[in-house]
Amino acid sequence: MRFDLKKLRILWADRAVQTGILALVLIITMGSLRPKESFGLYPDEYWIKKASWHQCADMVLAGDSRVLISLAPCEMVKIIGPERIYNYGFGSAWYSPEYLQAIEDVLDPRSNSKTIVLGISPHSLTKRDSETSNFFENHKLSKHERFIQMHFGSLLYFFQPLSFHEIWPVVFPSLAKSHTVRKFFGDGWISVHKEPGRIDHELKKYHGFYQQRQVDEQNIKNLLSAVSKWTSDNMSVYGFIPPSCKEMYEMEGQISGFNEKDFVARFENAGGVWIDTDPGAYYSFDGSHLQDDAALQFTHDFVFKMVELQEGTASLTVKQRADWTQDDAN
Numbered sequence: 001m002r003f004d005l006k007k008l009r010i011l012w013a014d015r016a017v018q019t020g021i022l023a024l025v026l027i028i029t030m031g032s033l034r035p036k037e038s039f040g041l042y043p044d045e046y047w048i049k050k051a052s053w054h055q056c057a058d059m060v061l062a063g064d065s066r067v068l069i070s071l072a073p074c075e076m077v078k079i080i081g082p083e084r085i086y087n088y089g090f091g092s093a094w095y096s097p098e099y100l101q102a103i104e105d106v107l108d109p110r111s112n113s114k115t116i117v118l119g120i121s122p123h124s125l126t127k128r129d130s131e132t133s134n135f136f137e138n139h140k141l142s143k144h145e146r147f148i149q150m151h152f153g154s155l156l157y158f159f160q161p162l163s164f165h166e167i168w169p170v171v172f173p174s175l176a177k178s179h180t181v182r183k184f185f186g187d188g189w190i191s192v193h194k195e196p197g198r199i200d201h202e203l204k205k206y207h208g209f210y211q212q213r214q215v216d217e218q219n220i221k222n223l224l225s226a227v228s229k230w231t232s233d234n235m236s237v238y239g240f241i242p243p244s245c246k247e248m249y250e251m252e253g254q255i256s257g258f259n260e261k262d263f264v265a266r267f268e269n270a271g272g273v274w275i276d277t278d279p280g281a282y283y284s285f286d287g288s289h290l291q292d293d294a295a296l297q298f299t300h301d302f303v304f305k306m307v308e309l310q311e312g313t314a315s316l317t318v319k320q321r322a323d324w325t326q327d328d329a330n
Helices: 005-033 043-053 065-070 072-078 095-104 134-137 145-151 151-158 166-171 200-212 215-230 246-255 260-269 292-311 318-329
Strands: 059-061 086-089 116-120 179-184 190-195 235-241
Touching: 005 151, 059 095, 065 116, 065 134, 065 190, 072 086, 095 134, 095 151, 095 215, 116 215, 145 260, 151 292, 190 292, 200 260, 215 260, 235 292
Parallel strands: 059 086, 059 116, 116 235
Antiparallel strands: 179 190
């Protein structure tokens, strides 16, 4: 039997072209199924831009994912004016010396109103491996990787591997157990809307975490040392506990090793200003992070407390607050 090499080459060439076309169609189809962000930045673009901030802010909001999702700079500027406010929260961030220094470096040294707002969760005071935090993951990228993520975020998002778990709610939305929409803002905030919400998974996860790790005293000392330095340099430093849910707050207080009363006293002794928050007053979609509308409400309430402390207006009535907000809106 004799083979016609010419016909065989043509056959394989045709099949290669057909396979390439099929692969391209599948890639485009899969990329099109990826959940679209309603507006804002693409995830890779968002993270690398955030990691690149340097000497650009009047106010920096710092902490782990609870701060990342609960404080919206876009809402803060409606009340306190056109200051440059950036949410510098990172997923799983802890107050390591590197993170504390980076927080300071985001502030513009020429600013006349340098302010640092620290979200204090027990999780952020535990000591962990550097690779567990988005902060370290994004800061260890090479210049080449940073350039790609900065300028080709949309393409990276389109071609990222897509799991069946991600495809399912897009193809069959009525059968999905939950629906989640994330929006990545240029000021560092990530808004999240998830329905339906449930808190049992996060409670179980954090309970297991604190059984293996406790709040680290050296971490606390590092943080308080930074607060003392910042306030000595005429910076305003505020601390607060980001809202989660009542069950999470009580569980963390019992098993994390965090002594809130002692920490607040030491924080204020270092020159910081503590702002009390209600841990269960705002809706959390998972027991740890706030739903988008709850985050906006919390931001609004939090900023008013800051302004009252700054200007000695703690006696403002509810009506006066409402009038103030209306004036700002106009």
